[in-house]
Amino acid sequence: MQAELAGGGDLIKxxxxxxxxxxxxxxxxxxxxxxxLGLLRASGYDGPIGLEYYPQTPSAESVRRIAELAATA
Known part of the structure; x- marks a missing residue:
């Protein structure tokens, strides 16, 4: 994944x-x-991220967890 993303963040929409x-x-x-998420950030990507998964916790909790992961990436 790192090789595919390296410097390509501006190409990803x-x-x-x-x-x-x-x-x-x-x-x-x-x-x-x-x-x-760190690799994605390092690539230069700063666009939207869709949440396409089957949640196993309440939505607000799930989104909060993703925001925490993204903040530490």
Whole structure:
């Protein structure tokens, strides 16, 4: 993922998030979201991020968790 994103943030127009496996909310699967969001930030991307997952907690709590992950990336 790092090689694909390096310097390409201006080419990306929209990003959707979901964890793997199972398209759960970030933090419920195997992906390192601090790393992934950090790579996205380092690429120069500053556009919208869509939340395309099956929530396992109330929506407000889920969105708050994603905002915390993004802030530490």
């Amino acid at each position: 929209y990003v959707q998030l979901a964890d793997a496996p199972g398209r759960g909310e970030p933090g419920t699967g195997d992906l390192d979201w601090t790393e992934r």
